[in-house]
Amino acid sequence: AQTVTQxxxxxxxxxxxxxxxxxxxxxxxxxxxLFWYKxxxxxxxxxxxxxxxxxxxxxxxxxxxxxxxxxAKSFSLKISDSQLGDTAMYFCAVNNNxxxxxxxxxxxxxx
Amino acid sequence: GAVxxxxxxxxxxxxxxxxxxxCRSLDFQATTMFWYRQFPKKSLMLMATSNExxxxxYEQGVEKDKFLINHASLTLxxxxxxxAHPEDSSFYICSxxxxxxxxxxxxxxxxxxxx
Numbered sequence: 615a616q617t618v619t620q621x622x623x624x625x626x627x628x629x630x631x632x633x634x635x636x637x638x639x640x641x642x643x644x645x646x647x648l649f650w651y652k653x654x655x656x657x658x659x660x661x662x663x664x665x666x667x668x669x670x671x672x673x674x675x676x677x678x679x680x681x682x683x684x685x686a687k688s689f690s691l692k693i694s695d696s697q698l699g700d701t702a703m704y705f706c707a708v709n710n711n712x713x714x715x716x717x718x719x720x721x722x723x724x725x
Numbered sequence: 726g727a728v729x730x731x732x733x734x735x736x737x738x739x740x741x742x743x744x745x746x747x748c749r750s751l752d753f754q755a756t757t758m759f760w761y762r763q764f765p766k767k768s769l770m771l772m773a774t775s776n777e778x779x780x781x782x783y784e785q786g787v788e789k790d791k792f793l794i795n796h797a798s799l800t801l802x803x804x805x806x807x808x809a810h811p812e813d814s815s816f817y818i819c820s821x822x823x824x825x826x827x828x829x830x831x832x833x834x835x836x837x838x839x840x
Contacts, residue, residue, distance in 0.1 A: 651831075657763075657816060657818075657833070659769075659818065705769065709829065711774075712774050715768045715771075716768060718767075
């Protein structure tokens with residue numbers, strides 16, 4: 615079974631600043647994928663970034679990047695130049711045969 | 726990008742009735758679909774995994790007779806909440822795994838309110 619832990623229920627950041635959301639996970643699988651999803655008030659799940667576990671290079675998507683530490687089973691998300699539209703719930707997830715989510719972090723970007 | 730449509734987006738029903746929620750992959754085939762339940766300000770809890778043409782696999786604690794899942798085609802899975810009660814009120818989300826790429830795409834969710 616896969617478990618995902620997000621230890622920060624809520625975070626806030628000033629607009630244009632950088633924030634890092636933490637995530638740790640546990641899985642017995644050797645091949646798996648890691649994701650960060652954003653869920654705005656509309657409740658639609660939006661993929662932010664994904665990482666294949668077999669790739670050592672950290673994934674980057676514009677202002678979003680991850681710090682993937684496979685041995686430590688850590689997968690943090692860094693948001694640079696935070697924007698007001700980044701305000702949302704952020705979920706870390708591990709996927710092998712199914713997708714398991716962490717408890718989520720509510721991020722508020724303040725003007 | 727690939728689109729997953731969930732219908733209805735909102736439904737209100739009386740206690741004791743059954744409600745069906747549809748999850749459709751509009752422009753791709755999905756070998757596997759997942760059903761999640763989300764309580765307010767909480768995470769998505771996996772309820773069951775459905776594979777086309779076979780019985781769904783339910784997570785521990787999820788009543789399969791209560792939450793009937795049918796995955797009759799590569800583009801459609803349905804979740805039927807039978808004999809709904811107020812405690813079944815929740816936000817239900819489906820996701821579909823793209824047959825070719827393996828990527829997951831999420832529906833918009835369905836808010837069920839049982840009176």
